[in-house]
Amino acid sequence: xxxxxxxxxxxxxxxxxxxxxxxxxxxxxxxxxxxxxxxxxxxxxxxxxxxxxxxxxxxxxxxxxxxxxxxxxxxxxxxxxxxxxxxxxxxxxxxxxxxxxxxxxxxxxxxxxxxxxxxxxxxxxxxxxxxxxxxxxxxxxxxxxxxxxxxxxxxxxxxxxxxxxxxxxxxxxxxxxxxxxxxxxxxxxxxxxxxxxxxxxxxxxxxxxxxxxxxxxxxxxxxxxxxxxxxxxxxxxxxxxxxxxxxxxxx
Amino acid sequence: xxxxxxxxxxxxxxxxxxxxxxxxxxxxxxxxxxxxxxxxxxxxxxxxxxxxxxxxxxxxxxxxxxxxxxxxxxxxxxxxxxxxxxxxxxxxxxxxxxxxxxxxxxxxxxxxxxxxxxxxxxxxxxxxxxxxxxxxxxxxxxxxxxxxxxxxxxxxxxxxxxxxxxxxxxxxxxxxxxxxxxxxxxxxxxxxxxxxxxxxxxxxxxxxxxxxxxxxxxxxxxxxxxxxxxxxxxxxxxxxxxxxxxxxxxxxxxxxxxxxxxxxxxxxxxxx
Numbered sequence: 001x002x003x004x005x006x007x008x009x010x011x012x013x014x015x016x017x018x019x020x021x022x023x024x025x026x027x028x029x030x031x032x033x034x035x036x037x038x039x040x041x042x043x044x045x046x047x048x049x050x051x052x053x054x055x056x057x058x059x060x061x062x063x064x065x066x067x068x069x070x071x072x073x074x075x076x077x078x079x080x081x082x083x084x085x086x087x088x089x090x091x092x093x094x095x096x097x098x099x100x101x102x103x104x105x106x107x108x109x110x111x112x113x114x115x116x117x118x119x120x121x122x123x124x125x126x127x128x129x130x131x132x133x134x135x136x137x138x139x140x141x142x143x144x145x146x147x148x149x150x151x152x153x154x155x156x157x158x159x160x161x162x163x164x165x166x167x168x169x170x171x172x173x174x175x176x177x178x179x180x181x182x183x184x185x186x187x188x189x190x191x192x193x194x195x196x197x198x199x200x201x202x203x204x205x206x207x208x209x210x211x212x213x214x215x216x217x218x219x220x221x222x223x224x225x226x227x228x229x230x231x232x233x234x235x236x237x238x239x240x241x242x243x244x245x246x247x248x249x250x251x
Numbered sequence: 252x253x254x255x256x257x258x259x260x261x262x263x264x265x266x267x268x269x270x271x272x273x274x275x276x277x278x279x280x281x282x283x284x285x286x287x288x289x290x291x292x293x294x295x296x297x298x299x300x301x302x303x304x305x306x307x308x309x310x311x312x313x314x315x316x317x318x319x320x321x322x323x324x325x326x327x328x329x330x331x332x333x334x335x336x337x338x339x340x341x342x343x344x345x346x347x348x349x350x351x352x353x354x355x356x357x358x359x360x361x362x363x364x365x366x367x368x369x370x371x372x373x374x375x376x377x378x379x380x381x382x383x384x385x386x387x388x389x390x391x392x393x394x395x396x397x398x399x400x401x402x403x404x405x406x407x408x409x410x411x412x413x414x415x416x417x418x419x420x421x422x423x424x425x426x427x428x429x430x431x432x433x434x435x436x437x438x439x440x441x442x443x444x445x446x447x448x449x450x451x452x453x454x455x456x457x458x459x460x461x462x463x464x465x466x467x468x469x470x471x472x473x474x475x476x477x478x479x480x481x482x483x484x485x486x487x488x489x490x491x492x493x494x495x496x497x498x499x500x501x502x503x504x505x506x507x508x509x510x511x512x513x514x515x516x517x518x519x520x521x522x523x
Binding site for chain 1: 488495
């Protein structure tokens with residue numbers, strides 16, 4: 001467990017938060033869709049990690065962040081939610097119920113990080129005034145990672161090192177109807193991400209296309225890729241129409 | 252004769268900016284140190300005097316925040332051009348450079364956020380997560396490949412557009428009708444995929460039955476004959492309405508937990 005706990009702590013330090021990973025690699029491990037696979041690989045169950053990460057991703061589909069405000073720490077939630085699911089040997093549909101509360105608590109870590117990072121910038125002012133390039137490089141690329149090792153790495157280590165037994169005990173103590181209820185919560189939770197997404201994308205005149213996609217699946221059982229193909233051609237048709245009309249309108 | 256920036260210098264700046272813009276992200280000045288750090292090699296090349304280098308570092312250690320990947324990345328491009336001209340002797344003050352950054356960062360962040368959070372996330376995460384929950388490892392891979400292709404393809408070109416043509420050209424192109432049409436077209440594609448995902452992922456059915464006389468009556472069977480998929484759709488739109496009325500997401504989450512746990516306890520709702 002020691003090696004796994006260390007690897008998990010490193011993964012969470014690098015990827016388990018919005019602002020730390022260099023963007024060249026952040027997209028490989030930031031979101032639950034991929035962090036599930038990473039966590040699964042570390043804990044020895046890639047398949048559960050993949051599916052659990054997928055479910056958690058759905059719950060967070062429409063969550064956006066702008067200007068550093070983060071409504072829920074979905075990055076931490078992805079890692080912790082999948083790890084808890086695997087450690088407690090639960091069904092992946094339970095993952096959102098485990099992840100979402102972590103996401104809410106994780107907001108405090110994000111705020112701590114965004115606050116303490118400001119101290120590095122104040123040091124950076126001094127370095128700038130002295131023309132100290134190396135100092136700025138340290139404060140920009142090393143110091144925030146060290147901070148993160150404490151803020152994110154330590155809890156992640158503790159989760160895997162001590163969490164397995166604890167999760168087992170908790171799940172054997174709670175009654176079956178509650179486990180079923182939490183699993184049902186997992187089946188409803190994607191509605192949260194999708195509802196938020198509709199609100200964010202939400203031009204009213206395009207909402208019918210949401211229903212088209214929905215009922216193509218309900219009635220015809222098409223898969224997602226098939227719908228993406230149809231959608232792409234409808235989008236192309238719309239684009240030609242829109243640019244043609246505008247050309248006509250402009251004379 | 253002042254130094255000119257080569258393509259390699261520009262790529263180096265782009266590489267540093269895109270990768271590290273957020274690493275010391277903070278409430279006070281957000282991407283200020285990310286910008287300053289990304290500029291270091293360029294500052295060293297353009298300005299030979301130490302006091303000019305220090306002035307350049309200081310002028311960028313100020314509040315700055317934009318979308319760093321696709322659209323806001325035009326600003327570093329514009330900054331590179333301005334620094335090059337300034338080093339070449341053009342009369343450009345610190346305030347001039349700062350006001351260009353401040354003027355562009357908000358509008359470009361708006362377009363960039365809509366692009367990646369409003370179009371790319373829904374599209375790629377819907378496809379990826381939709382496959383992942385079926386146990387298909389291609390889900391994460393499809394997302395990763397498409398994400399990097401569009402991020403690098405768009406970002407590098409917009410960065411160079413900012414460098415070569417300056418802020419007016421950037422504003423004109425991004426405000427053009429053609430650009431808006433692309434956005435709307437992709438919204439349509441995105442919404443169709445999200446709709447499909449809704450049908451695939453939200454799984455709930457009513458489990459209420461009663462008998463009238465001798466005839467057993469099953470509500471879900473009745474719903475299915477009327478409009479299949481109505482229950483998940485009602486759940487999605489219930490959440491959507493709450494969000495639209497600005498109900499705190501924490502409350503929405505609690506409501507979902509309550510519905511799920513009560514549904515499981517009394518058995519009127521089952522995972523479909």
